[in-house]
Amino acid sequence: MTDVKRYLKTNQKKFLSELFELLRFPSISTDPERKKDVLEAARFIKEKLSAAGAAQAAVESTGGHPVVYGEKIIDKKLPTVLVYGHYDVQPVDPVELWNSRPFEPTVKNGKIFARGASDDKGQMYAHIKAFEYLARSGRLPVNVKFIIEGEEEIGSVNLDAYIRKNRKKLAADIVLISDTEMFSNSVPSITAGLKGLVYLEVELTGPDHDLHSGVYGGAVANPINVLCEIIARLKDKNGRITIPGFYDDVVPLTPSERRSMKKIPFNLARYKKELGIAEVFGEKGYSTLERAGARPTLDVNGIWGGFTGEGSKTVLPSKAHAKISMRLVPGQNPKKITTLFIDHFKALAPKTVKVKIKTYTGGEPFVTALDSPVFRAASAAYARSFGKKPLPLRTGGSIPITALFKKILGAEPILMGFGLDSDAIHSPNESFGVWNYLKAIETIIYFYESYRK
Amino acid sequence: MTDVKRYLKTNQKKFLSELFELLRFPSISTDPERKKDVLEAARFIKEKLSAAGAAQAAVESTGGHPVVYGEKIIDKKLPTVLVYGHYDVQPVDPVELWNSRPFEPTVKNGKIFARGASDDKGQMYAHIKAFEYLARSGRLPVNVKFIIEGEEEIGSVNLDAYIRKNRKKLAADIVLISDTEMFSNSVPSITAGLKGLVYLEVELTGPDHDLHSGVYGGAVANPINVLCEIIARLKDKNGRITIPGFYDDVVPLTPSERRSMKKIPFNLARYKKELGIAEVFGEKGYSTLERAGARPTLDVNGIWGGFTGEGSKTVLPSKAHAKISMRLVPGQNPKKITTLFIDHFKALAPKTVKVKIKTYTGGEPFVTALDSPVFRAASAAYARSFGKKPLPLRTGGSIPITALFKKILGAEPILMGFGLDSDAIHSPNESFGVWNYLKAIETIIYFYESYRK
Numbered sequence: 001m002t003d004v005k006r007y008l009k010t011n012q013k014k015f016l017s018e019l020f021e022l023l024r025f026p027s028i029s030t031d032p033e034r035k036k037d038v039l040e041a042a043r044f045i046k047e048k049l050s051a052a053g054a055a056q057a058a059v060e061s062t063g064g065h066p067v068v069y070g071e072k073i074i075d076k077k078l079p080t081v082l083v084y085g086h087y088d089v090q091p092v093d094p095v096e097l098w099n100s101r102p103f104e105p106t107v108k109n110g111k112i113f114a115r116g117a118s119d120d121k122g123q124m125y126a127h128i129k130a131f132e133y134l135a136r137s138g139r140l141p142v143n144v145k146f147i148i149e150g151e152e153e154i155g156s157v158n159l160d161a162y163i164r165k166n167r168k169k170l171a172a173d174i175v176l177i178s179d180t181e182m183f184s185n186s187v188p189s190i191t192a193g194l195k196g197l198v199y200l201e202v203e204l205t206g207p208d209h210d211l212h213s214g215v216y217g218g219a220v221a222n223p224i225n226v227l228c229e230i231i232a233r234l235k236d237k238n239g240r241i242t243i244p245g246f247y248d249d250v251v252p253l254t255p256s257e258r259r260s261m262k263k264i265p266f267n268l269a270r271y272k273k274e275l276g277i278a279e280v281f282g283e284k285g286y287s288t289l290e291r292a293g294a295r296p297t298l299d300v301n302g303i304w305g306g307f308t309g310e311g312s313k314t315v316l317p318s319k320a321h322a323k324i325s326m327r328l329v330p331g332q333n334p335k336k337i338t339t340l341f342i343d344h345f346k347a348l349a350p351k352t353v354k355v356k357i358k359t360y361t362g363g364e365p366f367v368t369a370l371d372s373p374v375f376r377a378a379s380a381a382y383a384r385s386f387g388k389k390p391l392p393l394r395t396g397g398s399i400p401i402t403a404l405f406k407k408i409l410g411a412e413p414i415l416m417g418f419g420l421d422s423d424a425i426h427s428p429n430e431s432f433g434v435w436n437y438l439k440a441i442e443t444i445i446y447f448y449e450s451y452r453k
Numbered sequence: 454m455t456d457v458k459r460y461l462k463t464n465q466k467k468f469l470s471e472l473f474e475l476l477r478f479p480s481i482s483t484d485p486e487r488k489k490d491v492l493e494a495a496r497f498i499k500e501k502l503s504a505a506g507a508a509q510a511a512v513e514s515t516g517g518h519p520v521v522y523g524e525k526i527i528d529k530k531l532p533t534v535l536v537y538g539h540y541d542v543q544p545v546d547p548v549e550l551w552n553s554r555p556f557e558p559t560v561k562n563g564k565i566f567a568r569g570a571s572d573d574k575g576q577m578y579a580h581i582k583a584f585e586y587l588a589r590s591g592r593l594p595v596n597v598k599f600i601i602e603g604e605e606e607i608g609s610v611n612l613d614a615y616i617r618k619n620r621k622k623l624a625a626d627i628v629l630i631s632d633t634e635m636f637s638n639s640v641p642s643i644t645a646g647l648k649g650l651v652y653l654e655v656e657l658t659g660p661d662h663d664l665h666s667g668v669y670g671g672a673v674a675n676p677i678n679v680l681c682e683i684i685a686r687l688k689d690k691n692g693r694i695t696i697p698g699f700y701d702d703v704v705p706l707t708p709s710e711r712r713s714m715k716k717i718p719f720n721l722a723r724y725k726k727e728l729g730i731a732e733v734f735g736e737k738g739y740s741t742l743e744r745a746g747a748r749p750t751l752d753v754n755g756i757w758g759g760f761t762g763e764g765s766k767t768v769l770p771s772k773a774h775a776k777i778s779m780r781l782v783p784g785q786n787p788k789k790i791t792t793l794f795i796d797h798f799k800a801l802a803p804k805t806v807k808v809k810i811k812t813y814t815g816g817e818p819f820v821t822a823l824d825s826p827v828f829r830a831a832s833a834a835y836a837r838s839f840g841k842k843p844l845p846l847r848t849g850g851s852i853p854i855t856a857l858f859k860k861i862l863g864a865e866p867i868l869m870g871f872g873l874d875s876d877a878i879h880s881p882n883e884s885f886g887v888w889n890y891l892k893a894i895e896t897i898i899y900f901y902e903s904y905r906k
Contacts, residue, residue, distance in 0.1 A: 206730060208728065239671075275661065302677075308776075312652045
């Protein structure tokens with residue numbers, strides 16, 4: 001057994017109990033009532049960073065939830081790794097579908113069940129433990145800086161300003177992020193591309209007050225029906241998004257990228273079975289992996305209007321709402337797509353309704369060069385810990401700040417994810433494998449060693 | 454001043470304070486938590502019926518909320534009038550849009566603001582007061598029976614069984630109902646036709662758990678998008694409902710009916726202004742009054758799915774729901790339409806989703822013969838109290854039990870409404886004019902007198 005493996009084995013219990021402490025903070029960044037819990041999670045991270053050997057550890061204010069910073073500078077001439085992660089989590093509703101309490105971590109069948117277990121507390125905390133091993137034993141081969149934010153789940157609204165303001169302090173060669181998934185535990189993969197995000201909320205107003213559907217139905221346009229009609233027209237029957245110009249800037253998949261995706265051992269029958277669906281559906285002419293990973297998409301994330309309680313109420317409502325997001329691929333610009341969406345949506349709306357559209361912070365798409373030194377170092381680390389060369393994988397998840405680090409700091413992002421699809425992030429019963437958590441710590445340690453060479 | 458007018462003037466304060474007492478019961482029949490309040494409203498009605506001079510007054514159990522019964526039999530050889538009304542009310546949400554508390558009646562600009570003020574407590578209670586005047590003064594010219602139910606707003610689920618069980622006790626020549634609207638206070642009208650109702654709730658299930666829209670979006674059908682697509686396809690661009698066979702049994706409006714509707718002094722500009730809409734929309738080839746009153750319609754009364762809280766959550770939800778109702782016109786059968794809807798909806802649903810459909814109790818459409826003795830008596834009563842001959846009006850509201858009384862008891866329904874469009878029934882800030890309340894009592898007294906002749 002190597003030193004690293006022995007160290008992991010000896011400290012496994014401690015690693016888990018510390019992560020559990022972190023998972024107990026209900027740090028839901030979108031919920032104003034959780035502000036204090038978010039702050040307490042930040043303070044916890046700061047203490048653990050200090051304890052692991054980071055200097056300058058601090059909870060730093062932003063316009064919203066704070067950023068936790070910490071660093072260990074070995075030698076200014078050495079390369080610098082900036083570790084990014086987030087300690088905030090998604091809401092937990094529908095809470096009644098959880099089998100255990102979302103903020104009371106529970107281990108079952110080798111998995112840690114808790115909101116944030118995989119996204120991103122578990123993956124982020126693995127970095128602090130990997131760093132601790134190297135820093136405490138004097139084996140840290142490069143400079144390390146940590147930037148752990150509390151607003152990733154609400155679009156990192158204040159991160160851009162924070163990074164710009166702290167450009168010098170944050171200066172780094174690469175940004176190391178573990179907030180993504182692998183193909184499977186036996187088929188490790190590195191995320192080589194991420195989608196961008198545009199997120200909007202639309203509100204349609206028909207009559208200025210709720211009406212009786214018997215008295216006015218059929219004579220006055222119903223904003224729910226109108227909203228459905230508009231949403232239906234956002235895609236055609238081939239699953240293509242109908243927004244004019246939407247695909248104009250998409251960098252098409254190259255034949256070699258498509259070939260490489262075909263090599264991924266994807267089992268459609270198992271995929272459908274795991275999701276409980278009879279059929280998949282997506283843009284015509286592309287495989288499921290291509291649709292999910294490499295093509296732009298549009299989804300309604302939420303819809304509401306009228307009477308939604310128990311029983312029947314014959315109302316023709318005044319308003320209807322929807323939250324709609326689009327995932328973008330390299331070439332597409334979130335600002336441009338936002339404008340195209342708004343123009344198209346308004347053009348589809350009949351005169352019978354008024355339209356209001358609110359935008360949430362989105363993010364730009366990102367792709368990694370597979371032949372860069374940092375990608376090679378990450379590949380070597382996985383190969384060493386998993387015993388298998390990892391596949392490069394393009395996925396649909398968005399980490400909007402990835403492009404930000406590149407743009408402001410010039411730092412090359414590398415996405416070393418250790419989660420799995422089955423972790424159910426953003427859903428009830430989110431989990432993270434105990435094995436994955438320990439494997440993450442191990443792989444990250446190896447990464448520092450490979451990257452140094 | 455006539456006796457009746459003098460009596461109304463003398464007792465106005467008492468009439469209002471009694472109605473206010475009744476309006477204070479939050480008797481929302483659809484809300485299981487309001488069961489006790491519904492019962493207390495029933496008990497109040499029973500006491501007031503007794504006090505007004507009714508015999509056999511009783512709160513009678515059904516499978517759900519009780520029916521209040523009372524009667525005054527003068528002479529078995531005389532005609533019998535069965536007065537129907539309801540003491541239950543609609544829910545109050547969105548409660549934040551009310552300007553005063555829904556169950557604390559408030560008079561402002563001559564209007565009583567409270568949930569149920571117009572629908573139907575105010576209109577129903579006017580009957581008890583009109584009856585009291587005639588019964589106490591020994592001038593009641595016919596037999597009167599009261600059946601006041603507590604489940605009208607949830608589809609009168611137990612009324613059919615109650616009427617069948619009490620067929621003999623309820624035997625009557627006509628059923629007198631005040632639960633509709635007039636054209637305006639200066640243009641009185643009598644509802645000569647009512648639509649039937651079919652009310653359904655659909656549930657679409659895509660994946661069996663909520664998914665991350667970044668990871669699965671574009672590859673797995675989103676049940677909200679699918680629901681919108683299906684709903685959009687339920688009507689064509691001309692506002693026609695696309696369900697095969699939907700219009701097959703519709704009895705078309707006759708040229709004379711259309712001419713009579715054209716005579717109604719309807720002001721489209723004012724209608725749009727009152728609703729705050731720029732355009733009306735409905736079935737091509739029909740006027741607004743025809744669409745609202747005499748053509749079958751389809752509305753989504755409520756829709757929900759995915760993340761509907763504050764902020765952004767990138768979920769691809771497992772489920773999407775909608776409440777959908779259809780208003781039917783003479784000739785259409787609710788059971789047949791229900792089947793046609795379900796078949797069509799399921800046929801429109803792609804294999805990517807599972808569909809569940811729940812039906813709520815509906816009702817059959819109804820039309821009155823304008824030359825019947827009872828319609829003539831009602832017309833004479835309005836003419837006497839309003840000083841103007843009332844217009845016969847077909848409207849879109851459904852009182853499903855209207856057809857029931859006809860079928861089971863053979864009693865001819867007559868709909869003497871005193872509400873107004875602007876009463877905002879089923880909406881926040883429901884109201885009923887003080888003038889309308891008193892005019893209702895007066896007109897009902899005259900009706901008994903005309904009907905007796």
